[in-house]
Amino acid sequence: MSDALVVGLDIGATATRAAVASVTGQRLGTGRGGGGNPTSRGAQVAAGQLRLALSTALATVDPSRVLAAAMGLAGGARLLADPASRTAFDAVWREAGLRCPYTVISDALVAYASGTPAPDGTVLIAGTGAIAAQVRALRLDRVADGHGWLLGDAGSGFWLGREAVRRTLADLDAGRAPTGVSDLVLNALLGSAPPGPPGRATVDALVQAVNRRPPIDLAALAPLVMRAIENGDPRAADIVGDAARLLVETAARIRPAGQATPIVLGGGLLTAPTPLAAAVNEACRTRWPDAPRVRAGDGAAAAAWLAARALPEVADPVALHRTLIPR
Amino acid sequence: MSDALVVGLDIGATATRAAVASVTGQRLGTGRGGGGNPTSRGAQVAAGQLRLALSTALATVDPSRVLAAAMGLAGGARLLADPASRTAFDAVWREAGLRCPYTVISDALVAYASGTPAPDGTVLIAGTGAIAAQVRALRLDRVADGHGWLLGDAGSGFWLGREAVRRTLADLDAGRAPTGVSDLVLNALLGSAPPGPPGRATVDALVQAVNRRPPIDLAALAPLVMRAIENGDPRAADIVGDAARLLVETAARIRPAGQATPIVLGGGLLTAPTPLAAAVNEACRTRWPDAPRVRAGDGAAAAAWLAARALPEVADPVALHRTLIPR
Numbered sequence: 001m002s003d004a005l006v007v008g009l010d011i012g013a014t015a016t017r018a019a020v021a022s023v024t025g026q027r028l029g030t031g032r033g034g035g036g037n038p039t040s041r042g043a044q045v046a047a048g049q050l051r052l053a054l055s056t057a058l059a060t061v062d063p064s065r066v067l068a069a070a071m072g073l074a075g076g077a078r079l080l081a082d083p084a085s086r087t088a089f090d091a092v093w094r095e096a097g098l099r100c101p102y103t104v105i106s107d108a109l110v111a112y113a114s115g116t117p118a119p120d121g122t123v124l125i126a127g128t129g130a131i132a133a134q135v136r137a138l139r140l141d142r143v144a145d146g147h148g149w150l151l152g153d154a155g156s157g158f159w160l161g162r163e164a165v166r167r168t169l170a171d172l173d174a175g176r177a178p179t180g181v182s183d184l185v186l187n188a189l190l191g192s193a194p195p196g197p198p199g200r201a202t203v204d205a206l207v208q209a210v211n212r213r214p215p216i217d218l219a220a221l222a223p224l225v226m227r228a229i230e231n232g233d234p235r236a237a238d239i240v241g242d243a244a245r246l247l248v249e250t251a252a253r254i255r256p257a258g259q260a261t262p263i264v265l266g267g268g269l270l271t272a273p274t275p276l277a278a279a280v281n282e283a284c285r286t287r288w289p290d291a292p293r294v295r296a297g298d299g300a301a302a303a304a305w306l307a308a309r310a311l312p313e314v315a316d317p318v319a320l321h322r323t324l325i326p327r
Numbered sequence: 328m329s330d331a332l333v334v335g336l337d338i339g340a341t342a343t344r345a346a347v348a349s350v351t352g353q354r355l356g357t358g359r360g361g362g363g364n365p366t367s368r369g370a371q372v373a374a375g376q377l378r379l380a381l382s383t384a385l386a387t388v389d390p391s392r393v394l395a396a397a398m399g400l401a402g403g404a405r406l407l408a409d410p411a412s413r414t415a416f417d418a419v420w421r422e423a424g425l426r427c428p429y430t431v432i433s434d435a436l437v438a439y440a441s442g443t444p445a446p447d448g449t450v451l452i453a454g455t456g457a458i459a460a461q462v463r464a465l466r467l468d469r470v471a472d473g474h475g476w477l478l479g480d481a482g483s484g485f486w487l488g489r490e491a492v493r494r495t496l497a498d499l500d501a502g503r504a505p506t507g508v509s510d511l512v513l514n515a516l517l518g519s520a521p522p523g524p525p526g527r528a529t530v531d532a533l534v535q536a537v538n539r540r541p542p543i544d545l546a547a548l549a550p551l552v553m554r555a556i557e558n559g560d561p562r563a564a565d566i567v568g569d570a571a572r573l574l575v576e577t578a579a580r581i582r583p584a585g586q587a588t589p590i591v592l593g594g595g596l597l598t599a600p601t602p603l604a605a606a607v608n609e610a611c612r613t614r615w616p617d618a619p620r621v622r623a624g625d626g627a628a629a630a631a632w633l634a635a636r637a638l639p640e641v642a643d644p645v646a647l648h649r650t651l652i653p654r
Contacts, residue, residue, distance in 0.1 A: 143527055144500040147534050150542055151492055165478055173471040174580040200470055207474050215477055253501040 008304025019300035025323030031056030038085035047088035063097035072110030114302035115264030117321035127267035130156035155246035161221030180233025244279035266296030335631025345384035346627035352650030358383030365412035374415035390424035399437030441629035442591030444648035454594035457483035482573035488548030507560025571606035593623030
C-alpha cells in the first residue's frame with residue numbers, strides 16, 4: 001500500500017510547479033516549468049510547460065504507481081470548459097505515463113491547503129491581482145474580488161503600483177517636489193529626472209509612459225512602495241495601510257465577524273516578508289482575534305495533499321499534511 | 328469700427344461649435360458639427376466637422392470682416408505640434424474665406440471664460456474625464472488631474488460608472504440582493520436579471536460585460552448613479568459624495584485656501600442640474616466661502632469673446648462678455 005504515489009500541480013501565470021510524493025509523505029520529485037495558464041498562454045504553450053514540470057518531477061519514479069492527482073489553476077473550472085486546453089493537457093498526461101485521472105481545482109484552494117489542513121477557513125491572496133475565498137470542507141465556497149484590474153483587485157500589486165503613480169501625479173499637480181515613493185516612480189518610469197523643476201511636461205511624460213504599456217504592468221511598481229517604506233516615506237506607508245484595509249474588507253465580504261477558522265495569506269505580496277504582509281496580518285488579527293493566521297506554502301505539495309487525502313491509503317490526512325508541506 | 332467680427336470655436340470629443348459675433352456683442356451666426364478633436368478623430372474627420380460648423384456660422388456674413396478667432400480644444404497646444412492637423416485646419420480656414428489667424432487654446436480656458444470675464448480664477452470640469460485649472464490673466468496657469476481614466480479623472484463620469492459597478496460586485500460577493508444603483512447596473516449591463524439568486528455566475532457575467540468594451544464606456548453608467556439618488560438610494564448618494572470630494576480635492580491642489588476669485592463649474596456633469604453638481608457646488612462653498620461659483624455657459628461664444636477682448640475695437644471687455652454670453 002505504501003507504494004501508492006500522488007501528483008500535485010500548481011499552475012500559475014509565471015510558473016508551473018509539479019510535486020510527486022508517496023502517500024506516506026515522502027517527497028520523491030519536483031519539477032518546474034514556465035507560465036502554464038492555458039487562458040493567458042494558449043493551450044499548446046501551457047501544455048508544453050506542464051510536460052516540462054511533470055517529466056522532471058516523475059524522472060525517478062514509475063508513473064503507473066500514481067493513483068491520484070490534482071491541478072490548481074486560476075479559474076480552474078474554466079479549463080474543463082475549453083476542449084482545446086483539455087485535449088492538450090490530456091495528451092501530456094498520457095505521454096507522461098500517468099494512468100489516473102486528474103482533478104482541476106482553483107489555485108485559491110491550493111493556496112489555502114498549502115497553509116492548513118483545516119477543512120474550513122479563509123484564503124486571502126494578493127499578488128498582481130487580489131482575491132479572497134471561503135473554504136468549506138476543503139472546497140471553495142464563496143469568493144470575493146478577483147474581478148481584474150479594471151474593476152477590482154483592490155489592494156493588489158496592480159492597485160499599489162497605480163496608487164503610487166497617482167500620488168506622484170498629485171505631487172506634480174500641486175507643485176510639490178517629488179520625494180519618497182514619488183521620486184522612485186519618476187526614476188523608474190522616466191529614467192533620469194527631466195531638467196528643471198517638475199511641471200506639466202513631467203506630468204504628461206509620466207502619463208504617457210504608463211499608457212504606452214499594458215495597464216497590468218503597473219503591478220511592477222508595487223516593490224517601489226515597499227522600498228519607500230523601508231526608506232521611511234510616510235505616504236508609502238499610507239498606501240500600504242489603505243491596501244491592507246481593502247484586502248481585509250474583501251475577506252470580510254465573505255467571512256463572518258468573530259470566526260475562528262484559519263486565515264491563509266497567499267500571493268507574492270503576502271508570503272514574502274513585505275510591509276503589506278505585516279499590515280494585513282495585523283488587520284486580520286484585529287478583525288478576527290481568535291483566528292490563526294498562516295502564510296501559504298508549497299502549492300504543488302498542497303495539490304498533491306489534496307489529491308492524496310481522499311485515498312483509502314491515507315488514514316490521517318492531517319499528519320500527512322504536516323509531513324508533506326514543510327512550514 | 329463696429330463692422331469688425333470675431334469667430335469662436337469650441338471643439339470637443341462629441342461636438343464642434345462655432346459662433347460669429349460683432350465686437351459690439353451682436354451674435355450673427357452659430358454652427359455645429361460632430362466631434363472635431365484631431366487627436367481622437369483623425370485630422371481629416373476633424374477638419375470636416377470644423378468646415379461644417381464654420382460654414383453654417385458664417386453663412387450670412389462676409390468672412391473678410393472677421394478680425395480675430397480663437398479655437399478651444401482639449402490639449403490645445405498639441406494641435407499646433409501636429410503638422411497634419413494644422414495643415415488640414417489651415418485649409419478649412421482659407422476655404423471659409425477667413426483671413427485672420429486663429430489662436431488655439433485649451434478647452435478648459437474656454438469653459439472658464441464661458442462662466443466669467445474675471446482675469447483670475449479656477450475652472451473645475453467633470454464630464455467623461457475630470458480636470459481643474461487655475462487661470463491667471465485669462466491664461467491657463469496650473470492644471471490638476473486630466474490624467475485619463477487609468478491614472479486619474481477622479482470624480483468624473485468614468486469614475487462614477489466604475490464605482491457603480493464596483494459596488495454592485497461588492498454586493499454580489501457579499502451575497503446581498505442588488506438594490507438601488509446595483510440593480511440599475513445589472514439591468515443595464517446584463518439585461519434581464521439572470522435566473523435564480525445572483526451568485527458567482529452573475530459576477531463573472533458582469534465583469535465580462537464590462538471587459539468586452541473599451542474601459543471609457545463605463546462613463547455611460549454615470550447617469551444611473553444620478554437616477555438611483557432620485558430613487559432614494561443612499562449608497563448612490565455616497566458615491567456622488569465621494570466624487571464631489573475628489574473633484575474639490577483636485578481643485579485644491581492648485582487653488583489656495585481662502586481664495587475669493589470665481590470658480591467656474593464645467594463639463595456635462597456639473598453644468599446640468601445633477602446631484603453631483605449640487606454636491607460640488609456645496610463643497611466649494613464650504614472650502615472657499617468667499618468665492619462666487621458659476622456654471623460654464625456657451626463655449627463657442629466664450630472663445631469668440633477671448634478672441635475679441637484683445638482687439639482695439641473692444642473698449643469694455645466685461646460689458647462685451649455680459650452681452651455675448653447669455654447666462
